[in-house]
Amino acid sequence: MEGLHHDTNLEPTTAIPDAKLDGKEDNIIDEQESDLIPTDKDVDFALLPVNQDLSDNDKIDLYDQMVRIRRFEERSLRAYQQGKIGGFLHLYIGQEAVAVGSVSVLGKDDHVITAYRDHGHAIAVGMNMDECMAELYGKKTGCSKGKGGSMHFFAPDKNFWGGHGIVGGQTPLGLGIAYALKNFNKQGSCLCFMGDGATNQGPFYESLNLAALWELPVIYIIENNGYSMGTAEGRHSAGDPLARRGESFDISWKVAHGHDLYEVRSVVQEAVERAHQECKPTVLEIITYRYRGHSVADPDQTYRTKEEIEEYKTNKDPLNLFKRKLIEENVLSEERALEIDKSAKDEANASAEFASESPFPDADELMDDIYWETDNPEKRSSEGRIFFEVP
């Protein structure tokens, strides 16, 4: 675990803004330990109202979503290995509870934006496997008609604003979505997901400042999987935990474990509540882990050990843990779990079939979707030449 301090030190070292605002500086330390740093030892998140409110079917559905994400990605990996998918493929395997748990507490005016490791979020917001797989295959039937690829999935009808390939580049966009929500008087929020590596991009801090200054309902969720490509957190970031960086802007922050779906739901729900009720931002750091290399092109041999991966898989796999919980709760049976798994595999295989059979975009589609105006020529108001080389 050398260099991987993300999973070992969750304690904030200084005062937290909630306490400061309450004027209770004196007993900050006690409060921190009891309240702010949830650990699975202290709290049974299953018992919190946000999780108690879940019906058996809701819980099964959450499990189902995580399984579907995993099977989708495993199928996409095979397609990549068969040469059907090009470019980069960043798999989310191991992190599923973060996207599924977070999205599951959202309402109609809550929005989502993320980075390039976006398949999990896409499926969690309700995009279907067919459009996602077809996009990976570069097909016309893909969610972006083959123009976005793995890193750039979008579904604005599902409040999902991408899929962004530049590390940290989405952090001001998430801020803008929150700004628009406030401008339109919506009681909403924007979850802006990002990696641990992305916390070292400048625009993130500019965004934090504006989020706090203008009281915008944006929730930055740092999915801390311990690595920025091959650079462990201990080698890329000073200060621990990363979420504490919100503190210099008086932004409430919290660290949570991403292998426990109930815990994710509880911290995200609390932040969404803050956004809805007080129109204020939050920084959450959710500790998680990716099983695969940074992208499929990463041979994963230089920066971590097989044992480290195995350890997480064995003890903290979010799917296994949730399945076990649901079985203990008598919500799920092994049999039903097998059915869910089989149906997810079938769905993923069918999506690969669909993608494979779908046509590639035609060469002249290269010039579609660039300008609103050229896609709506009858409504064009500008004149003149707009493209300078066409196929």
Add this chain to the structure above:
Amino acid sequence: MSIISYRDALNQGLAEELQRDSNVVLMGEEVAQFKGSYKVSEGLLEKFGPSRIIDTPISEAAFSGLAVGASMMGMRPVVEFMFWSFCYVAFDQIFNNAANVRYMSGGLINVPVVFRGPANGGTNVGATHSHTPENFAANTPGMKVVCPATPADAKGLIKSSIRDNDPVCFMENTILYNLKDEVPEGEDFIIPLGKAKIVTEGNDISIIAHGKAVHTAIEVAEELSDKHNVSAEILDLRSIRPLDQEAIIASVKKTNRALLVEENKPFCGVDAQICFLIQDQAFDYLDAPIARVSAVDAPQAYSKSLESVQLPGREKVLKAALNIL
């Protein structure tokens, strides 16, 4: 018609669009209380209030990206850069996010945002504050680029840019802010993007320019007419992308000679593209090689004596014209 400054024309255009559409907001450094670094937004805060005219911290990346995100949601933000030179710290937000989101989403998301501010040399502020990035903005498919040279164009084009459903880079000029000229009144006055303007008709040579270089061209045309008996036609491009190629080619076919003038730097500058278009579309009509005067190919110098040499001045442009006549 009234005679107002380029600055006031922009102010009118902004005010009219803010009035017309509640989704329009203006944000940037010093735009509200301070009334704009160049006073372009004077009076707008009083009229529209702090939720529409918004002072930002010095965070170009964040407020540019914020504007892009808000535009994805249906707002029409106008972002003011104190100088276009400062867009470089927001490059990713403008050229990756604003310009690419529509394409990468397969046309699902529109980005009706305007980035505006001055982009010019000639004011003795040194290299970091004198950039003219219209060429590389126009190099970005998905982006539109506008460079108004007159008060009327400033007003008519800012209004069109705000109403446009695609991202627009709108490049002004601090030296032109005080320029006064006739500007049509009324909300309905707009100038479409992509339409060049024949400033002066002529038969012997086409001088094609944009931004402040148009005014240099006008001086040169007067001298050509007065002292050399040459009738020059001046074409003000107004928009760089879309580009009024038809007007360029029509003018060159008429005069058979082309002189391109810009305050952009020469290598891969706007006029490099125009030069290509002319030889491609009107080669047989040319009676002389295409001539071109751009800014001198050095970082913009501070000293007046150096900078006056750097920008395409009257003498240099005149000489270039006489060279191909």
